[in-house]
Structures are given as structure tokens and as C-alpha cells.
Amino acid sequence: MKYAGFALVIALSACGERTVSTVVPDDTAATLALGRAALHGQPRDLPRARAYFARAAQDGSGAAAYYLGVLAERDPAERIRWLTIAAERGEPHAMFLLGNAYRSGAGVPRDDARALAYYAQAAEAELPAALQTLAMAYRSGELGLAPDEDEARRYEMEAGHALDHPPPEP
Amino acid sequence: MFLRRSIVVAALALAACGDNTRAIEPATPDGPRPPDAPSQPDAAPPLPAGSTLTFGVLETTDLHTNVRAYDYFKLAEDKSIGLERTATLIAQARAELPNSVLVDNGDTIQGTVLADYQALIAPVGCDQPLAIYKVMNALGYDVAGIGNHEFNYGLGYLAQVTHTAFDVTGVNTSGAVACKGPTFPQVLSNVFSKKTDQPIFAPDAIVTRTVRVTTPDGQQRDATLKVGFLAFAPPAIVTWDKRWLDGVVYTKGVQETAPALVADLRARGADLVIAIIHGGLDNKPYAPELENQGWYLAQVPGIDAVLLGHSHQVFPNAASTAPQFNLPMVDKALGSVAGVPAVMANFWGQHLGVMAMHLTWDGTAWTHDPAATIVEARPIATTCKTGQPLACTTGTWATGATCPFATACTGLADKAKVYVDADPSVAPLVETEHQGTITYVKTPIGTTDFAMTTYLADVGEVGAIQIVNQAQAAYVAAYVQQNLPQYAALPVLSVSAPFKSGFQGGNDYTSVAAGGVAINNAADLYLYANTVYAVKVTGADLKAWLETAALRFAQIDPTKTTDQPLINPGFPGYNFDVVTDPDLSYEIDITQPLPPMGQPASGRIKNLTWKGQPISPTQEFIVATNNYRASGGGGFPGLDGSKTIYAAPDTNRDVLIAYIKAHPSLTRAANGAARSWHFTRVETAGNVVFSSAPAALAAAQASSIAGISQLAADDGSGKGLALYAIDLAP
Numbered sequence: 001m002k003y004a005g006f007a008l009v010i011a012l013s014a015c016g017e018r019t020v021s022t023v024v025p026d027d028t029a030a031t032l033a034l035g036r037a038a039l040h041g042q043p044r045d046l047p048r049a050r051a052y053f054a055r056a057a058q059d060g061s062g063a064a065a066y067y068l069g070v071l072a073e074r075d076p077a078e079r080i081r082w083l084t085i086a087a088e089r090g091e092p093h094a095m096f097l098l099g100n101a102y103r104s105g106a107g108v109p110r111d112d113a114r115a116l117a118y119y120a121q122a123a124e125a126e127l128p129a130a131l132q133t134l135a136m137a138y139r140s141g142e143l144g145l146a147p148d149e150d151e152a153r154r155y156e157m158e159a160g161h162a163l164d165h166p167p168p169e170p
Numbered sequence: 171m172f173l174r175r176s177i178v179v180a181a182l183a184l185a186a187c188g189d190n191t192r193a194i195e196p197a198t199p200d201g202p203r204p205p206d207a208p209s210q211p212d213a214a215p216p217l218p219a220g221s222t223l224t225f226g227v228l229e230t231t232d233l234h235t236n237v238r239a240y241d242y243f244k245l246a247e248d249k250s251i252g253l254e255r256t257a258t259l260i261a262q263a264r265a266e267l268p269n270s271v272l273v274d275n276g277d278t279i280q281g282t283v284l285a286d287y288q289a290l291i292a293p294v295g296c297d298q299p300l301a302i303y304k305v306m307n308a309l310g311y312d313v314a315g316i317g318n319h320e321f322n323y324g325l326g327y328l329a330q331v332t333h334t335a336f337d338v339t340g341v342n343t344s345g346a347v348a349c350k351g352p353t354f355p356q357v358l359s360n361v362f363s364k365k366t367d368q369p370i371f372a373p374d375a376i377v378t379r380t381v382r383v384t385t386p387d388g389q390q391r392d393a394t395l396k397v398g399f400l401a402f403a404p405p406a407i408v409t410w411d412k413r414w415l416d417g418v419v420y421t422k423g424v425q426e427t428a429p430a431l432v433a434d435l436r437a438r439g440a441d442l443v444i445a446i447i448h449g450g451l452d453n454k455p456y457a458p459e460l461e462n463q464g465w466y467l468a469q470v471p472g473i474d475a476v477l478l479g480h481s482h483q484v485f486p487n488a489a490s491t492a493p494q495f496n497l498p499m500v501d502k503a504l505g506s507v508a509g510v511p512a513v514m515a516n517f518w519g520q521h522l523g524v525m526a527m528h529l530t531w532d533g534t535a536w537t538h539d540p541a542a543t544i545v546e547a548r549p550i551a552t553t554c555k556t557g558q559p560l561a562c563t564t565g566t567w568a569t570g571a572t573c574p575f576a577t578a579c580t581g582l583a584d585k586a587k588v589y590v591d592a593d594p595s596v597a598p599l600v601e602t603e604h605q606g607t608i609t610y611v612k613t614p615i616g617t618t619d620f621a622m623t624t625y626l627a628d629v630g631e632v633g634a635i636q637i638v639n640q641a642q643a644a645y646v647a648a649y650v651q652q653n654l655p656q657y658a659a660l661p662v663l664s665v666s667a668p669f670k671s672g673f674q675g676g677n678d679y680t681s682v683a684a685g686g687v688a689i690n691n692a693a694d695l696y697l698y699a700n701t702v703y704a705v706k707v708t709g710a711d712l713k714a715w716l717e718t719a720a721l722r723f724a725q726i727d728p729t730k731t732t733d734q735p736l737i738n739p740g741f742p743g744y745n746f747d748v749v750t751d752p753d754l755s756y757e758i759d760i761t762q763p764l765p766p767m768g769q770p771a772s773g774r775i776k777n778l779t780w781k782g783q784p785i786s787p788t789q790e791f792i793v794a795t796n797n798y799r800a801s802g803g804g805g806f807p808g809l810d811g812s813k814t815i816y817a818a819p820d821t822n823r824d825v826l827i828a829y830i831k832a833h834p835s836l837t838r839a840a841n842g843a844a845r846s847w848h849f850t851r852v853e854t855a856g857n858v859v860f861s862s863a864p865a866a867l868a869a870a871q872a873s874s875i876a877g878i879s880q881l882a883a884d885d886g887s888g889k890g891l892a893l894y895a896i897d898l899a900p
Contacts (some may be wrong), residue, residue, distance in 0.1 A: 039812065041654045070810045090493060093801060093811045098747065100805040105768035124492045126481060129801040132698060140673055150553070152585050153250065160699030161232070161482045161517050163797070163821070164319075165461070169811065 031056040032064055039067065046071065057082075062089030063170035069094060076107030087118065089126045092125035092167045099130065103143065119143075123155070125167050131159035217393050219533035220386040225395065226267030227444060229515045230256055230274050231479030231524030234281025234319070236518040237302050237600050239592060242611050243693035243823075245711035249310045251518040253302070255550035257309055257593035258574070259522040266571040267526060269381040271282025271397055272310065275479035276448040278302055279331060281518075283689065287607040289323045296349035300331050301603040303595050307353045312377050313411045315401030315446035316358040323371075323413040325418065332356055336370045338363045338418050340893055355444065357401040359431055361424045370419060374431045376440055383531070395529075395536065400428060401446035402467065404480060405459045405876060410819075423458030424467040432472040441536040442474045442527075442801065446456065450481035450514065451494040451507060456496070465497060468507035474538050475525055476507060479512035484521055485514035486534065493772035505545030506516030513545050521547040522751045526569050544569050551589040554579035559588060614686030616834035620842050622682040622695065625866035626875050627668035628722065628737060628746065629847075629896050632770075633682045633842040633873055634695055636750035639664035639830030641821065642794035643751075646704040649816055657706065657792060657815065661780065664794040665715070669745030676863045676890030687836065692827045700796035702818040702825055710787035711808045713778055715747065716756060716847075717771040718806045722746040723760040726898075728854045736860040736896060738764065745804040749846045755779045759850035760898075770807050776850055796822050842873070851900035857881065858898060861891040 035052030038045040050071060056064035062085075069082035079102060086094030098117035102111045116137075122130035135155035141147035230253070238857035245332035249255070264270055279285060279300055288294045288301060301306060306314070320328055328344035329336050333351035336343045358371035383393045403420035404410075428445065435443050450462040460466075461480075468476045478485060483492050486505030495502040505513055505525075528542040546568040552561035552575050559575035567573045578588040597604070622634045643664035650657050682691040707715070710713050722745070724738045749756075757776040765771050778785050797817065802810045818825075830836070859881060872876035877897035885893035 009414070040815070067812065070812045073808065097802050097810055100802055104805050105767070106770075108806070110767060121491070124490075127801070128699075128701075129798045129803045131745050132700075133803060136744065148585065150250075150585070153248075156699065157251070157518065158482050161234075163699060163701050165481055166797075168594075169814070169817070 003129070028056050028059040028061050028064075031059055035064065035067060035154045040069075048128055057085070058074070060089065062091035062094070065089060066091045066097075066170045068093040069097070080107045086170075087121070090125075091170055092122045092127040092130070093170050095119075095122035096127055096133075097129050099133070116143050116145070123158075126158075126162040126165065128159045128162045128166050131155050131162055199345040207526060217383065217531050218385050218387075219531060221383045221393070221531040222379055223269060223383045223395070223464075223529040223531075224267060225381065225392070225442070225476055225527045225529055226263060226270030227477070227513075227523075227525040227527065228260060228263050228267075228270055228272045229477045229479075229513055229525075230272075230519065231448070231477070231515050231523070232277040232317070232482070233274065233302065233516035233519055234277055234517065235279060235285040235302050236282055237284065237305055238597060238604055239375070240604070242607055243690060244610060245608065245690050249592075250551050250587075251520060252550075252592070253305055253519045254518040254592040254596035255590050256522050257305070257596050258590045259548050259550060260309060261593065262574060263522060263524050266569065267524075269379065269395070271312040271377060271379065271444075273399070273444070273446060273477055274306065274311055274314040275446050275477050275515075276315045276401075276403065277479065277517075278306075278317065278318040278324045279328075282607075283611055284603060284607045288603060289327055291610050292606055293786045294331065296330060296345065297352045299352065300702075301600040303331065303352045304599050308595065308599055311352070311354045311374055312379075312397075313354055313399050313446075313450055314352065314356050315399075315477075315479075316356060316361075316371060316403050317448040318404050318407045318410055320403075321407050321414055324414045334371060336363065337366050337368065338370065339365045340418060347350065355399075358403060359400045360402045360405065360424070361407070361419050362422070362429045364418055364420055373427070374398060374435055376435060376438055393531075395442070396433075396438075396440050398438070398440030398443040399446060400431045400435070400443070401448075402427075402463065403448050404461050406461055411587040421459070423456070423460065424463045424470065425456060426458055428467060428470040428473070432470060435515045436472060442529075442538065443472055444475045444477065445473045446477045446479075448479045450478055450483065451497055451500060453497045462494065465500070465507055468499075468510040468512060468828065472542075473510055475527065475543075476510055476512040477523065478512055481514070483514055484515050484516045484549075485512065486545055486547065506540060511540055511543040511545050513547060515547050516549075516798075519550065521549050523547050524567070524569070548573070549587050551587055554586040554588060555584050556581045560642065576677040591727040610898070611689045611851075614688050615692070616830040616836055618682065618684055618687050618841075619638070619838075620838035620843065621684050621869065621872065622680070622687075622691075622836075623865070623869055624668035624671055624680040624743075625862045625869045626873070626878070627671055627748075628743065628860060628862075629878065630845055630847065630875050631869065631873050632748065632750045633838065634682070635666050636844050637670060637830070637836060637841050638666040638696055638822070638826055639685075639750045639794075640833075641826045642666065642702055644829060645702055645818070645820070645825045646794035646816065649818070650704070652877050654815060660706070660790050660792050661753075662704075662792045662794065663712075663751055663754060665719075665749055665799070666795075667744050667747045671745050671746070672862055672889075672891060673743065674889070675887075676892075679863055681863075681865075683778055685828055685840070687834075687847075689827060692825060692830060696823040696826045698796070698798070698822075700798055700822045702794060702816075702820055702822050703797050703800035703814050704792055704794050704816040704818075705800050705813040706792055706815045707808065707813055708787060709778075709785040709789040709791070712791055712793070712811070713775055713784065713787075714770065715793075715809070716749075716758075716775045716778070717773075718804075719745065719747040719759075720758045720774040721764060721771050721810060723758065723774075725763050726760045726852070726854060726858055727840050728761060728852050729827060730854075731856040733859045733895075734854075736858050737758070745806075745807075747799070747804075750844045751846055753781045754845045754846045756847050757850045758847055759852075761850070761852055838873070849898050850897075851898055853899045857895040859893055859895050861885045861887065861889075862894055863890070864892045866892065866894060 038049035053064040065086035072078040102115035139152035247635040329346035452462040488503035513523035515521040562573035565576035647662040762773040884892040
């Protein structure tokens with residue numbers, strides 16, 4: 001418990017102003033916090049970070065799966081695999097990155113419909129970047145959408161409102 | 171002991187409601203509603219068992235000072251928002267449900283420029299209610315909760331505008347009680363003074379209403395109904411508004427506070443207990459500081475209805491895929507949580523939450539059948555499809571009442587939008603404040619000696635971008651120096667993009683004329699609702715960032731004699747991130763190819779230097795940007811949320827406005843000439859062409875962008891654009 005609390009303190013200070021709102025005092029949260037601390041440390045300790053994230057991901061953490069995805073920058077297949085796991089575990093930032101991947105065909109075949117579905121999922125979780133993406137897509141007619149100024153405005157308003165209460169950083 | 175103390179506190183707090191001409195026990199309403207009949211004296215015949223009552227609970231939430239249907243940044247009407255339209259739905263719901271209470275769920279006094287105007291620019295005096303409270307008084311709200319944004323302007327301000335005395339350290343609110351404010355009680359159950367351990371608002375309230383019931387013989391008669399309220403703000407206010415609240419107040423969760431308050435309300439004769447929570451639903455393991463405790467609140471015994479808010483959603487909504495509405499025990503079609511009717515009415519006045527509860531008098535108490543409650547969130551606007559309004563395809567609301575859009579879509583095309591009329595009584599109440607805010611938005615906060623436009627942003631013009639970068643960089647640098655000493659030695663850059671670069675046509679550009687720069691101009695310079703984010707990147711990351719931005723340009727074949735387009739139409743201008751820093755320099759070589767699909771951009775950024783030296787791949791920089799870009803918006807490699815070192819609470823637009831106020835004399839020399847990037851010069855056999863506004867040629871001359879000529883006054887697209895060429899020759 002004390003160890004978990006200490007780890008959380010590091011995580012909180014490493015995250016700057018962001019509050020870690022999912023304060024769940026268990027081992028997985030502590031391992032995740034240690035992973036973040038290693039990732040954001042000066043100097044950064046990537047192998048250590050990966051090890052912690054792997055452990056937490058094994059325990060079911062969506063945030064850990066997200067980090068393993070973004071840290072697999074050089075291995076597109078591995079990146080997609082971990083981000084998909086994270087998305088399945090409800091991590092909105094991973095959903096958003098998968099939307100990007102399907103949009104640009106990076107690591108997966110290009111698929112506007114799947115990109116849109118992932119963006120919509122992240123938007124339902126109120127990720128401002130996803131709401132903004134949809135707003136822009138409706139404004140300019142992207143991702144196979146017909147331009148729709150009313151929908152653009154609606155998503156724009158939701159993005160602005162969601163800035164206040166976005167999903168917690170992973 | 172706590173119960174008795176809380177009753178005393180509640181009574182004192184209620185008495186402190188200044189000019190509240192409507193007492194709470196019993197309630198006699200103020201405002202434009204027909205007066206209730208006086209309470210029945212003890213000699214009245216007892217109400218027969220089996221008497222029934224349909225009781226309405228109406229909710230607004232997250233109004234954020236959107237009184238008028240108006241966008242103060244755009245200085246234009248916006249009919250999709252505004253209490254002036256929700257007011258029409260309120261009147262209609264009251265006609266349908268004459269026995270009802272109207273409740274607001276907080277995040278009321280902050281949000282639009284009107285809020286800042288009244289809090290900071292032309293501070294509202296003690297002799298005036300806030301504009302939004304004026305309207306809410308006129309509409310006869312019965313009770314309101316307090317949201318997190320109520321604390322944004324500090325406790326002194328909140329005390330004054332709610333005419334409530336807070337007994338807290340460091341803030342003298344004794345004069346607040348005498349100020350004008352809401353004529354309805356405001357309740358907050360979970361925020362306590364550190365000094366006294368007492369709640370800073372009344373922790374609960376009873377609204378007593380005379381209601382018209384139907385006796386078993388079909389007759390109508392009056393009876394008294396006592397409706398108890400408790401209300402919760404997100405416990406994290408102490409973090410979000412740390413500067414005002416740290417060490418001054420503390421918060422508790424619903425499990426710690428609700429049960430005793432429910433017992434208190436029942437002991438005081440409440441027939442119904444309604445819980446207002448400025449929060450949504452979350453079934454994560456309970457912790458007192460959980461942000462959205464609605465799911466747990468609904469499970470506290472003795473609560474008859476829950477009003478939700480804070481998140482932007484609409485509930486009930488049978489089609490919703492929102493995670494919070496697909497939790498166990500949540501009925502998103504009927505609108506209940508753990509069997510308790512629940513509603514969430516969106517934000518900015520777009521919806522009115524309506525619950526129609528069916529109560530039966532059993533001889534000693536009113537009983538409520540949750541299964542017979544109808545809950546819906548009614549919108550102020552809807553879209554038409556095959557001549558029907560999507561919000562009420564049957565022409566009626568779920569309660570069976572005629573919906574105002576019933577015939578509005580007849581003869582209209584699909585996707586046409588229809589709106590309820592604004593309630594004409596609202597606008598006159600706030601005309602002074604509304605016009606004052608407009609004047610404020612139009613009043614220069616600075617001047618510029620040059621026209622700040624994005625007509626030529628694609629070919630090097632930085633006039634509308636540099637000021638944004640300067641504001642962002644200064645803001646982040648100050649934060650880092652104060653709070654992130656481990657990064658204090660790193661250089662701070664900024665990137666921004668032209669948000670408007672003509673996609674929609676000749677008017678789709680940022681354009682601030684030389685002369686005064688006002689707040690609406692700042693909103694033109696920074697278009698989106700973003701918050702400032704700072705990321706830490708390496709030289710390699712930075713290069714990859716700029717390579718991706720350079721995808722803005724098509725590949726140019728220097729030997730081709732026919733016209734070649736400069737711009738890659740597949741890459742939007744709003745992703746053309748540029749640095750505008752005199753110490754950073756790079757070239758973009760557009761003779762280099764675009765990458766194959768799905769592959770990262772490379773090969774176009776040349777001679778990337780910092781302070782005259784080539785940037786090493788491992789050198790570190792802090793880059794100020796926004797939440798969209800830092801989270802992965804635009805698909806920039808390496809920008810995926812993991813490099814963020816600071817997620818600021820302030821919006822980029824507000825940071826820009828503050829910067830202009832602090833540096834009000836903008837000049838091209840200081841704020842519009844830092845061109846960090848140039849095209850790699852190359853002789854081309856033919857023209858390299860691009861479209862822009864007709865005014866671009868003059869802009870080129872004014873900003874010394876060389877090599878621009880106009881080929882045609884009309885590029886033939888029908889979008890009000892002219893055709894230009896750029897000469898890339900050395």
C-alpha cells in the first residue's frame with residue numbers, strides 16, 4: 001500500500017498538471033505508475049518502462065497496452081496489436097490512434113470506415129481530439145463523409161465542452 | 171448531532187439567500203407563474219388514499235452562461251444553443267405538467283465571454299444578479315445545484331453572485347448576503363469549509379409546492395408536496411481550482427454524505443427526495459474522489475430521482491454507445507440507474523430534461539412507482555428526415571404531449587434543421603449585459619501595423635501564425651521555468667498551422683486588418699477549442715514532425731513545362747505545422763517525392779538548424795502545441811500522447827488573448843517576419859501554381875514574399891479564388 005502510494009506520487013509529479021483520476025490503489029496501478037515514471041524520467045529508462053507496462057498489460061491494463069503500442073514505434077504490426085488490445089480494453093487514446101492508422105494505412109490497410117468507427121468510439125468517450133477530428137471531417141467532407149456544417153458545429157461544441165472533462169491520460 | 175447541526179446550517183444558509191422573496195418552507199413562487207393556492211390549514215379534509223399526482227422534474231445543466239443564442243467570438247447568432255430557447259421548452263413542459271419543479275445542475279456562471287465580462291471586465295455589482303441568474307429568476311427556477319465551474323472565479327465572486335456567506339479562511343464574504351442573486355435556493359452537499367467543517371452552501375433543501383391532485387372520485391383538489399434536494403459537485407474541484415480552494419475547502423463523496431442528508435430530508439417531511447449531481451455515471455470501484463458518482467448516488471436508498479450533468483451527454487438515449495450509459499443497472503432507453511429515474515440534459519441549453527413521475531397517496535405517504543416514470547431529454551432543435559422531425563417522429567414527446575416540431579419539417583428537405591422559437595421574454599432581461607459583452611469583444615486589445623492573414627501561409631507568410639507561436643511559447647516557457655525545473659535548460663519552440671487556408675473558398679482565410687486587434691480577431695487567429703499542450707521531443711522527432719507537415723506540398727518536377735499544383739490536395743492546411751522562430755531554420759524541398767501510402771514522410775526537410783547549428787537527432791526540445799496535435803491529431807509520427815510534459819488548463823485562444831493584451835503593439839518586424847522555413851530553390855521549366863484569395867497578391871507585396879504572380883483572377887473553381895504562381899528559382 002505504501003509502495004503503491006509512493007509510485008502514485010511519482011506518477012502524479014511526472015504527469016505535471018494532469019490529475020490521475022483513476023486512483024485505484026492496487027498492484028496494477030502501481031506497476032503502471034512505475035512504467036510512466038520510467039518513461040518520463042530524466043533520463044528516460046525505456047527498457048524498464050517496457051517491462052513495467054508489459055507486466056501491467058498482462059494484468060489487464062488498457063493504459064499499459066496503449067503504452068506498449070506507442071513504444072513499438074518501429075514495429076508497425078506490434079504497434080497495431082497492442083493498440084487494438086488497448087482499444088478493446090476501453091482506452092480512448094488507443095482508439096484514436098487506431099483511427100489515425102486506418103486513415104493513413106500505417107500498419108494496416110487503409111480503411112476510412114474503420115477509421116471513422118474508431119474515431120466515433122473515442123468521441124463517445126469524450127476524447128477532445130476525436131471530437132475535433134469528426135468536426136473537421138464533417139466540415140470539409142473527409143473520411144468519406146458528406147460535408148455537414150450542422151454536424152461539424154455539433155462536434156465542435158462537444159470538443160470544446162469535452163476539454164473540461166476529457167478521459168484521463170493513460 | 172450532525173443532523174441537527176445540518177438543519178441549523180441549512181436554515182441559516184437559506185435565510186442568507188438575500189432578496190429571496192420566495193421562502194422555502196412553505197414555498198411561494200416568484201416570477202411569471204400563476205400563484206399557488208395557499209397551503210391547506212390543518213382543518214382541511216385528509217387526502218383520500220388512492221389520490222394520484224403526476225409530478226414533473228425539469229432539468230437544465232451546464233448552461234455555461236449561454237443565455238442568448240449567440241456566439242460571442244463569431245459575433246453571430248447561433249440558434250443551436252441558449253437558454254432563451256430552452257425557456258420555450260420549459261414553458262411547454264409546465265403547461266403539460268403544471269405540477270413540476272425546475273432544477274438547474276450547475277456549471278452556470280462560467281463559460282462564454284459574457285461570463286468573463288461580468289466576472290472580470292465589467293464586474294457585476296452587488297446590486298445586480300448575474301445575467302443568467304436574472305433569467306433564471308424570471309423563469310422561476312425552484313432550486314439549483316453547484317457545478318465545478320462555479321468555483322473558477324474564486325470564492326469571493328461566488329459568494330457575491332450567489333449571495334451566500336462562506337465561513338472560510340482568507341476570504342471575507344460577509345457583504346455577500348446583501349447582494350442580489352438567485353431567488354431560488356442553491357444546494358451543495360459535499361463541499362466543506364476547512365475552518366468550520368460545515369458545508370459552504372445549504373447541504374440540502376426542501377421545496378414545498380401546492381399541487382393539484384386527482385382524488386379517486388375523479389375530482390381535483392390541492393395538496394402539499396415537499397420535495398427534498400441534495401446536490402453534489404465533482405470532488406476534484408479542490409485540484410481543478412486549487413488556487414482558490416486549496417487549504418480552504420475540502421470535498422467528500424456521495425457515499426459519505428448522501429445517506430445522512432436523505433435521512434434529514436425525510437425527517438423534515440420530504441415526500442420525494444431528488445438528488446442533483448454535477449457528474450455522470452462510472453462504475454469504477456468507488457472512491458470519495460471519483461469524478462462521476464451518479465451510478466453510486468442512484469444506489470443510495472431513499473432517492474427517488476437523480477439529475478445528472480457535467481459530461482456532455484444526453485440521457486436517456488436508446489441508441490447511445492457511450493460507455494457510461496452501457497454500464498450494468500443503467501437503462502439507457504427508459505432513463506434509469508439502479509431502477510431510479512435519471513436524466514442528463516446535455517449542455518449550453520440544447521436540451522431540457524423532463525421526468526414525469528406518477529405518485530400515489532397511500533393514506534400516509536406519497537409512493538412513487540419508478541416503472542411508471544417517463545424520462546426524456548427534449549432538444550431545442552432537430553433535423554428533418556422524410557418530412558419528419560427526428561426528435562419526435564410521432565409528433566409527440568414520450569409523455570404523449572405534442573412536440574413543438576410536429577409539423578415543422580413538412581415540405582423540408584432531409585437534413586434541414588428546425589428550432590423552437592426563442593422565448594421573447596429572455597432577451598430584454600439581459601440586453602445591457604449582452605451588448606456590453608459584444609462591445610467588449612469588439613474593443614481592441616491591441617493594434618497591429620500589418621494585416622495578419624493566411625492567404626500565403628502555404629508559401630511562407632507567417633503573419634497570422636507567428637503571434638500564436640509567440641503566445642504559446644511564452645506561456646509554456648513560463649510554466650516550465652516555474653514548475654518543471656528538470657526541463658528548464660531546454661529550448662522552447664512552438665508550432666502552429668494556418669487553420670483556414672481557402673479550402674471552402676476565397677473567404678475561408680484568417681484575415682485581421684491592420685489597426686485594432688479585438689477579441690473576435692483573436693478568435694479568427696485561433697479558431698479551434700484547444701488547450702495548450704507542451705511535448706518534449708528529440709531533434710529526430712522534430713524533423714519527422716516537419717517532414718509530415720511538408721506533405722502539404724505536391725512533388726514538383728523541375729523539367730515539366732506545364733503548370734504543376736503546389737499543394738497536395740490530400741493534406742489539409744490545418745495540419746501544415748510551422749515553426750516561426752528566428753533561431754530555427756529549415757528548407758522544404760518539394761522536388762522530393764511523397765511517401766508511399768502508410769509510410770512516414772522523409773527526404774524533404776533540409777538544413778534544419780538551431781541557432782545556426784545542425785540539429786542532432788538526440789538533441790531535446792520542448793514544443794508548445796495543442797491537445798489535438800499532442801494526442802495524435804493529424805497522425806504526426808511520435809505524437810501519440812506519450813510525449814506530453816504539460817497539459818495546460820488554458821485554451822490556446824485565451825493564451826493568445828492574454829499575450830496580445832500583454833504585448834499590445836504588434837508589428838510585422840516583431841510579430842510577423844520570423845520565417846523559419848523556405849522552399850529549397852529550384853529552377854522550374856513550367857509554373858508552380860496555387861489558388862488563394864484575390865487579395866493575396868497585395869499581401870505578397872506587403873510581406874515581402876517574393877516570386878508571387880497572379881496568373882488568373884479566377885481559378886475557375888467557382889469558390890472566389892484567384893490563381894497564382896510561385897517562382898522557386900534561385
